[in-house]
Amino acid sequence: MTQTPGPAGTWIITPGHMCARFPAAHGCGADVALVDLEDSVPATAKPEARQMARAFFTNPPTRSALGVRISSPTTRDGIRDLAALHGYPAKPQIVLIPKVESARDIEVVAGALDTLGYAPLLYALVETPRALEELPLVVRADRIAGVLFGTADYATAAGCGRAWEPLLHARAALVTSAAAAGIPAIDSPFFDLDDLDGLRHEAEKAKALGFTGKSCVHPAHLPVIDEVFRPSEEEIAAARAIVSAAENAGGSIVRVDGRMAGPPMVAAARALLAREEARTPSEVRA
Template sequence: MTPTPGPGRTWIITPGHMRDRFPAAHSSGADVALVDLEDSVPVAAKPEARRSARVFFTHPPSRCALGVRISSPTTRDGILDLAALHGYPAKPQIVLVPKVESARDIDIVAGALDTPGYAPHLYALIETPRALEELPCIVRARRIAGVVFGTADYATAAGCSRTWEALVHARAALVTSAAAAGIPAIDSPFFDLDDLAGLRQEAQRAKALGFTGKSCVHPAHLSVIDEVFRPAQEEIAAARAIVAAAERAGGSIVRVDGRMVGPPMVTAAQDLLAREAAPGKARA
């Protein structure tokens, strides 16, 4: 069984037909680096992308989980992608499944890829209104490891803009369903490559909503995303103080730094400390 990678705060995706970009993705400092066989690859270049992508996993970096975004498993390209993965000498730890609209989509990929010695971590890319309606079932697929939000396709399908206000309902629904199933939710990339202030604001909003990380398509965005989603030392110290106070009080409601702290806040503090101490995390 493949070791479980932490969901990571920072995800970067690189087109599979642009092999010259692979080293930059590996050394970018992202927690998760994906090679893309789907939207960023022109139709004519997809066969080349499948051949090139195998190199992406041959010499994996030690501090980065590697994955692949395949095409939808209900399409011809998706079937060819799954067949190609079987021939890779080194396998992806994560497989991102796009256009997921039912738990069946995850089951199809698991059935095609799982072997006695290999079972990748399957993430569902949620990017249509129908997927949003089916979230309670999707997040409980047997082999699902997490969900990723796709704003571009969702906005196109819904006929709405890609502004935060237009998509906040979809984001909130995604985070709620993911939290109910106990799996991580990763936010969509921010597509204005030069607007780092806008990226920071959107990342802060996503974190406040409950997302555990954010993806990007350019390395310049990684440091901002990591800074936003990485708990500050003050947050970690506060969490430790809350947990210690709760342990001394035997689970009773306590006062910490002038604030009343009850079981929900203690659980949140414990979760934060557990995430930071998780051995599967790509970065500390």
């Protein structure tokens, strides 16, 4: 079974063993809210986190798409996470798979979770040099819905710094492969919690590179990320003008506000409007 692309935008990740933080994650307004069973949970707390995480998906008052980051399916904890998800009364819409290094990792999770009435959106967390080498195959896995970049683990594995320049090649390769496969690419969190200017600078560069969203671990980062990645009213109006002019011109190159708009610009405008439509609740669009 093939998978349609999943949501982009703002993502927040909350430790699964800290249920007191669940309401904040539900109410923060992120496009996607994930409960974590992997790195943010100590080994001794993982059994407790698997049980607590059930409540994250049980009728929460939220507009966010809800998901879970499991442990790697090639580990004992990952197998236990997958088994635990089967017992959840309410299932996650999204499953983030860490340490993905082959399309087979996606297939294993799909095989473990898919049922006749349930097939979650599967995202691959790319965080090793080996994963980068295998990206052209990973992004074409039948059930993949998107990719995320993990800078901390990647930098550790590659022996490089976590600044923008040392990771530029990996980021560029990731967005290129994701774009070729037609799936969203979400950038890594910015780990300096108090440097909002630094966050904005990195988010702007990630957007310019081709990322369609950015994750975070603290709600204070969400407004900055949302402002960077959500199109302004002016950008939306300009995109509508380009699409309208192109439709009236029968597909010919057109002039809009003094600028040439050929097929690539029209395609970009359509994509912008489609992303905004997907991120806007139906009651707001009505």
